[in-house]
Amino acid sequence: MIQSKKYYLDTFGVTEEQLRxxxxxxxxxxxxxxxxxxxxxxxxxxxxxxxxxxxxxxHIDYGVGIRVLKGERTxxxxxxxxxxxxxxxxxxxxxxxxxxxxxxxGSIADSKGYVPRLYRGAPNPAADRYPILKDxxxxxxxxxxxxxxxxxxxxQQRDPRIIKITAVLQDQVSDIMMYNIYGELKxxxxxxxxxxxxxxxxxxxxTQSSHVSRSYRMGAEMLTDEVLSELADKAVRNLDDRFxxxxxxxxxxxxxxxxxxxxxxxxxAMGHAFEADFIRKKQSVxxxxxxxxxxxxxISIVDDxxxxxxxxxxxxxxxxxxxxxxxxxxxxxxxxFLHDRVSARHFKVAPTGNGRRESFRFAPxxxxxxxxxxxxxxxxxxxxxxxxxxxxxDEFSNGQVKIGEGDFTFFVxxxxxxxxxxxxxxxxxxxxxxxxxxxxxxxxxxxxxxIVDECAWTCGKEQSAPVSCGIPTVLINNLTVGGx
Amino acid sequence: xTEGRLTYExxxxxxxxxxxxxxxxxxxxxxxxxxxxxxxxxxxxxxxDKVTHCLDRAITFSLFVDGxxxxxxxxxxxxxxxxKFILKAIGTVRMLAKDKFxxxxxxxxVARPDLSGENLxxxxxEAYESMTPAKRRAFALDSSRYKKWPANPDxxxxxxxxxxxxxxxxxxxxxxxxxxxxxxxxxxxxxxxVTIADSKGNRFSANTWDANPHxxxxxxxxxxxALKMAVAKIGSKACKxxxxxxxxxxICSSRLLTPMLTALGGYAIQQKNSFMVDTLGKKILPxxxxxxxxxxxxxxxxxxxxxxxGVATEEGPVIEAGVVKKYFVNTYISNKTGxxxxxxxxxxxxxxxxxxxxxxxxxxxxxxxxxxxxxxGGNCNSVTGDFSYGVEGFVAxxxxxxxxxxxxxxxxxxxxxxxxxxxxxEAACDDAxxxxxxxxxxxxxxxxxxxx
Numbered sequence: 056m057i058q059s060k061k062y063y064l065d066t067f068g069v070t071e072e073q074l075r076x077x078x079x080x081x082x083x084x085x086x087x088x089x090x091x092x093x094x095x096x097x098x099x100x101x102x103x104x105x106x107x108x109x110x111x112x113x114h115i116d117y118g119v120g121i122r123v124l125k126g127e128r129t130x131x132x133x134x135x136x137x138x139x140x141x142x143x144x145x146x147x148x149x150x151x152x153x154x155x156x157x158x159x160x161g162s163i164a165d166s167k168g169y170v171p172r173l174y175r176g177a178p179n180p181a182a183d184r185y186p187i188l189k190d191x192x193x194x195x196x197x198x199x200x201x202x203x204x205x206x207x208x209x210x211q212q213r214d215p216r217i218i219k220i221t222a223v224l225q226d227q228v229s230d231i232m233m234y235n236i237y238g239e240l241k242x243x244x245x246x247x248x249x250x251x252x253x254x255x256x257x258x259x260x261x262t263q264s265s266h267v268s269r270s271y272r273m274g275a276e277m278l279t280d281e282v283l284s285e286l287a288d289k290a291v292r293n294l295d296d297r298f299x300x301x302x303x304x305x306x307x308x309x310x311x312x313x314x315x316x317x318x319x320x321x322x323x324a325m326g327h328a329f330e331a332d333f334i335r336k337k338q339s340v341x342x343x344x345x346x347x348x349x350x351x352x353x354i355s356i357v358d359d360x361x362x363x364x365x366x367x368x369x370x371x372x373x374x375x376x377x378x379x380x381x382x383x384x385x386x387x388x389x390x391x392f393l394h395d396r397v398s399a400r401h402f403k404v405a406p407t408g409n410g411r412r413e414s415f416r417f418a419p420x421x422x423x424x425x426x427x428x429x430x431x432x433x434x435x436x437x438x439x440x441x442x443x444x445x446x447x448x449d450e451f452s453n454g455q456v457k458i459g460e461g462d463f464t465f466f467v468x469x470x471x472x473x474x475x476x477x478x479x480x481x482x483x484x485x486x487x488x489x490x491x492x493x494x495x496x497x498x499x500x501x502x503x504x505x506i507v508d509e510c511a512w513t514c515g516k517e518q519s520a521p522v523s524c525g526i527p528t529v530l531i532n533n534l535t536v537g538g539x
Numbered sequence: 540x541t542e543g544r545l546t547y548e549x550x551x552x553x554x555x556x557x558x559x560x561x562x563x564x565x566x567x568x569x570x571x572x573x574x575x576x577x578x579x580x581x582x583x584x585x586x587x588d589k590v591t592h593c594l595d596r597a598i599t600f601s602l603f604v605d606g607x608x609x610x611x612x613x614x615x616x617x618x619x620x621x622x623k624f625i626l627k628a629i630g631t632v633r634m635l636a637k638d639k640f641x642x643x644x645x646x647x648x649v650a651r652p653d654l655s656g657e658n659l660x661x662x663x664x665e666a667y668e669s670m671t672p673a674k675r676r677a678f679a680l681d682s683s684r685y686k687k688w689p690a691n692p693d694x695x696x697x698x699x700x701x702x703x704x705x706x707x708x709x710x711x712x713x714x715x716x717x718x719x720x721x722x723x724x725x726x727x728x729x730x731x732x733v734t735i736a737d738s739k740g741n742r743f744s745a746n747t748w749d750a751n752p753h754x755x756x757x758x759x760x761x762x763x764x765a766l767k768m769a770v771a772k773i774g775s776k777a778c779k780x781x782x783x784x785x786x787x788x789x790i791c792s793s794r795l796l797t798p799m800l801t802a803l804g805g806y807a808i809q810q811k812n813s814f815m816v817d818t819l820g821k822k823i824l825p826x827x828x829x830x831x832x833x834x835x836x837x838x839x840x841x842x843x844x845x846x847x848x849g850v851a852t853e854e855g856p857v858i859e860a861g862v863v864k865k866y867f868v869n870t871y872i873s874n875k876t877g878x879x880x881x882x883x884x885x886x887x888x889x890x891x892x893x894x895x896x897x898x899x900x901x902x903x904x905x906x907x908x909x910x911x912x913x914x915x916g917g918n919c920n921s922v923t924g925d926f927s928y929g930v931e932g933f934v935a936x937x938x939x940x941x942x943x944x945x946x947x948x949x950x951x952x953x954x955x956x957x958x959x960x961x962x963x964x965e966a967a968c969d970d971a972x973x974x975x976x977x978x979x980x981x982x983x984x985x986x987x988x989x990x991x
Contacts, residue, residue, distance in 0.1 A: 109638035111631065112610040132592040135614045148592035151672050197634045219810050255811050262811060262922045305780060305990035336583060337697050338734050340742060416593060455916030459734040459744030462949060464916030464929030484920050486927040486952045535777065537927045537952030537990045
């Protein structure tokens with residue numbers, strides 16, 4: 056949602072003249088670029104536990120982050136108050152990065168190289184990817200309590216083995232305003248709603264659990280019966296198989312990843328290594344591979360900030376650069392890394408709108424948005440039928456990757472053994488382990504069913520950021536599966 | 540007055556807010572006021588790359604209104620804004636369902652107000668206050684070794700990324716029953732990640748760190764250690780799957796203790812989301828395993844005088860000779876379940892050593908074992924305790940003449956059940972690292988399933 060300029064200036068109690076004065080202070084010791092990031096965020100949460108909504112609350116986070124760049128070096132400080140003294144103090148602290156670097160003639164240092172004045176003027180309302188139809192901030196908790204109760208009832212009636220249900224509704228609305236040394240002023244209001252459910256089941260002998268969620272950059276209009284029903288279905292999905300699931304025998308084998316949530320492997324094992332701060336520092340395993348073939352020509356991988364209402368979407372990033380749909384891999388060729396202004400300057404390319412931050416407390420760094428692989432040509436059932444012995448994974452969690460080496464490990468929450476082209480025994484609680492570039496090169500079939508998952512994915516690279524991930528059904532030829 | 544410490548005015552604002560909440564509909568109220576200041580200097584390849592200055596402040600209200608409960612927080616402390624905030628919060632709590640089990644802890648369980656971080660040796664105010672931007676920069680640059688490492692024909696250093704930071708944090712808890720406790724502590728830390736490439740271009744990275752509440756005790760050789768760890772990985776590959784003894788290094792051994800501590804949490808037990816349900820007072824682990832909670836270990840990070848409710852922490856066994864002695868139960872879960880109230884979470888878990896140094900234990904080993912010194916992903920099922928983790932380290936073998944041959948391994952997985960694993964504990968060594976919150980030395984387990 057984008058409101059008037061006056062709304063944002065009033066929210067933060069500042070004038071454009073003051074913004075100019077703060078950036079001048081930030082640049083006074085010789086910085087080459089400075090920007091300000093104002094944020095006023097309100098969070099609310101409600102929790103249903105043991106049958107009733109018995110706890111809830113709201114939280115306010117308010118402040119301004121001030122960044123000074125000197126070449127590729129960063130100075131950063133923030134104030135939790137927007138009175139002029141506090142902001143000037145933070146500006147001086149941030150300018151420490153360039154202390155003593157001011158030219159002898161007293162002039163402001165050369166600021167060329169930070170993509171000046173590409174994004175002038177007010178935001179374009181046509182690019183608003185998250186208009187708020189029902190503002191979380193003006194709605195009352197009393198409107199949402201019946202919704203959580205309804206969700207509980209919908210889940211409860213789906214299976215008699217349920218012994219505990221916990222449901223949490225969280226919403227967040229952030230007024231954001233950005234200003235930089237070029238006089239560019241950007242502003243918008245970012246919503247986010249998340250509905251998450253944990254269910255514990257018992258058949259009298261063993262206990263199982265499921266955790267499901269839906270999250271959108273939307274107002275309270277996201278709470279439809281359709282979403283509730285989908286969550287309730289997903290919470291009890293394949294429950295008989297969960298109770299029957301076993302650990303398979305481990306070893307190296309083909310792994311088929313199911314469409315949608317398996318995309319977290321793409322995010323962790325490949326996506327992070329495409330983030331240009333790791334490339335700039337030469338730490339990524341993909342350093343020096345731009346323009347080279349990294350996988351089969353049927354594979355294209357995108358990082359997309361433009362999907363309407365998606366958790367990873369943005370109108371512009373936290374440096375004021377418009378969001379875009381960035382092809383990282385196109386037809387098997389590595390075509391772009393994900394840039395913020397710092398890495399873009401280093402590589403002399405335009406930033407890709409990936410400069411994101413958790414809040415005003417953090418300097419922006421290259422972060423993914425919604426990362427997914429585009430559909431290929433194979434039918435999912437044909438991919439499964441092509442495997443003589445392997446595993447099919449439909450849900451991963453707890454992935455980790457080592458950027459330098461590209462080695463990754465992922466925990467398989469649920470899936471099936473594949474025997475002679477058919478899904479057989481349900482499996483659980485195992486890991487797959489591999490190497491990102493090698494796994495990418497080992498993808499031998501890509502399904503025609505790419506889905507961007509709508510769970511509440513949060514990326515934790517130094518600071519948290521809401522993201523999405525997706526993938527079609529794919530076959531990776533050779534991964535290590537940990538089992539009995 | 541140090542900028543990162545709570546001021547008299549801020550404490551007074553919290554005290555006033557408590558009275559205001561009580562006078563405007565809150566039957567009971569707890570306020571937690573926190574403040575911290577952290578300065579960080581980042582170094583990339585021997586040059587200053589980043590400088591940050593972070594001052595944070597927050598006030599959190601736990602409100603008990605008409606038998607209902609809610610939690611609210613803000614970082615805006617001006618009086619008028621806070622009063623408006625409190626009135627809105629009280630109105631919101633009134634919309635929730637009643638919960639008769641919510642209450643403040645009884646006064647006999649809360650911490651003494653005259654104790655603070657100084658009593659635990661957690662404050663080095665003198666060193667902290669003497670820090671200047673120039674000193675921080677000098678220390679960070681001095682800790683970097685990138686420009687001092689000689690060229691080596693076997694590998695090339697790709698990058699050295701280090702961070703020196705120092706911080707002060709202050710917490711103040713008050714409630715309408717009379718609780719008033721405060722803890723202030725300082726921390727000094729240097730962490731580094733080194734990435735290298737071998738002669739074939741294969742990359743290996745390692746990171747390590749040191750932290751201490753006292754600046755003088757901070758180690759300065761962290762970068763060399765990280766390089767040594769990265770170099771040791773050259774040539775690493777998966778080894779043959781099988782069951783091997785696992786020597787789990789003290790740098791990462793607490794990783795396999797944490798899920799067990801989580802499973803002892805009262806909330807997890809109440810929700811049946813724990814593999815430790817119905818184990819209190821039962822012997823489920825070996826005789827020689829004792830795990831203590833030592834919240835008052837002087838000068839050690841993680842030490843604390845009170846928990847999030849202001850309840851005084853105390854030293855005592857969590858597992859004693861294999862018997863579960865304690866669940867972590869706060870006032871709410873205690874009232875709800877009838878379980879004895881303890882503290883909301885463990886402070887400093889200490890696995891009582893059963894042996895000396897790891898070499899003394901492995902001196903008796905024949906055949907092959909795997910020394911694990913790092914994890915790469917994985918998970919433990921909170922309900923069943925079944926786990927699978929990615930690991931790396933060395934495969935070790937005793938050769939003729941008793942010499943040990945070590946080869947680096949990676950892309951390995953360990954799989955099993957946590958309770959079964961701990962029942963296969965061979966030894967807990969006496970080499971816990973002081974910098975770690977939980978004091979867990981090298982752990983040696985029998986018959987661990989490795990696949991690679």
